[in-house]
Amino acid sequence: MFSKRVVKVGKLTIGGSNSVVIQSMLNKFSEDVNGNLEQAANLEKTGCELIRISVPNKASLKTVYALKKALNTPIVADIHFNYKMAIESIYAGVDKIRINPGTIEKSNVKSIVAACLQNNIPIRVGINSGSIPVQILKAKGRTPEGLVAAALDSVALLNRFDFDNIIISVKSSNVLKTIKAYKLLALDCDYPLHLGVTESGNLEAGVVKSAIGVGVLLADGIGDTIRVSLTGDPLGEIVIAKEILKALDLKKGLNVISCPTCGRTRVDVTKIVNLLKQALIERHLDDLDMKVAVMGCVVNGSGEAKEADFGIVAGDGCGVIFKKGEVIKKVAEECLVKELIKLIEEGKKGEV
Numbered sequence: 001m002f003s004k005r006v007v008k009v010g011k012l013t014i015g016g017s018n019s020v021v022i023q024s025m026l027n028k029f030s031e032d033v034n035g036n037l038e039q040a041a042n043l044e045k046t047g048c049e050l051i052r053i054s055v056p057n058k059a060s061l062k063t064v065y066a067l068k069k070a071l072n073t074p075i076v077a078d079i080h081f082n083y084k085m086a087i088e089s090i091y092a093g094v095d096k097i098r099i100n101p102g103t104i105e106k107s108n109v110k111s112i113v114a115a116c117l118q119n120n121i122p123i124r125v126g127i128n129s130g131s132i133p134v135q136i137l138k139a140k141g142r143t144p145e146g147l148v149a150a151a152l153d154s155v156a157l158l159n160r161f162d163f164d165n166i167i168i169s170v171k172s173s174n175v176l177k178t179i180k181a182y183k184l185l186a187l188d189c190d191y192p193l194h195l196g197v198t199e200s201g202n203l204e205a206g207v208v209k210s211a212i213g214v215g216v217l218l219a220d221g222i223g224d225t226i227r228v229s230l231t232g233d234p235l236g237e238i239v240i241a242k243e244i245l246k247a248l249d250l251k252k253g254l255n256v257i258s259c260p261t262c263g264r265t266r267v268d269v270t271k272i273v274n275l276l277k278q279a280l281i282e283r284h285l286d287d288l289d290m291k292v293a294v295m296g297c298v299v300n301g302s303g304e305a306k307e308a309d310f311g312i313v314a315g316d317g318c319g320v321i322f323k324k325g326e327v328i329k330k331v332a333e334e335c336l337v338k339e340l341i342k343l344i345e346e347g348k349k350g351e352v
């Protein structure tokens, strides 16, 4: 969204004024064709726009071919050490290659570049704090400056081979180092940037680190594609990435706001919110660009509900439903979700 240059990755255009692209990475064994196909199809359904797969050996190429045949989503081959796997992946039809030139001989990088040029495939220079090249590590350590130096060194190498079709990432497992590295990098180049906090941990830690790291940068106008990196099922990465983008008004979609509840609450707000979200998903209403507020009482409730497209302000065992700031009706607690869904569906029909 924010870089000056744009890079085509299959059907996607990354950078410039385009929307921020959500991506993730498969974590089944690369050789497991069916397992990866299933996971990739689920990622695609959940809203993943770009799918990366590790290609460490010849056996994993079978999976790459299968993914390219089965999916619409562009595929990225993640390559370390074995440059031949990059070239074979390009023959298999991948849409982007991710390399960390620090893990590949320079002469072999030249061979990858030649194949990319021939097939118009971009390269992501993916620098991680754990794999900074030795000479830069000695000079700068695993610092933001070290990450940026490693990235620019790699970009200069690609440029020497007349290659400019580049996306860059400089990920650290430390949030503040990640933020500083990308800020420095954004000052030094105008290539599209892939954002992420690497090895950010399990769900709780990973969500917080990614939301802060990626969120601060995006809020500052830096970043064109994001990967929320979580230890676990990659489907969760897409859900969190969407929430980060929606929180920053960089993506449209359903926004359910609800109060944390307190001693004043006289209905089960948690149950109402869970039932509501489930019902919206089941009725395919979750992709509507809409704000729905579920508030436990009138203290903040009226204000929030009036601001939202639809709102519930709870009383004692009941709730008042708002639509675009107007009170529509008072409903018993057990009927609130059903009535609200009815109104949302009527509203949707009215728009068609």
Ligand code: SF4
Residues within 6 Å of the ligand: 259, 260, 261, 262, 263, 264, 265, 295, 296, 297, 298, 299, 300, 301
């Ligand atoms: S909106 Fe009402 S019930 Fe909810 S946290 Fe605030 S005061 Fe408590």
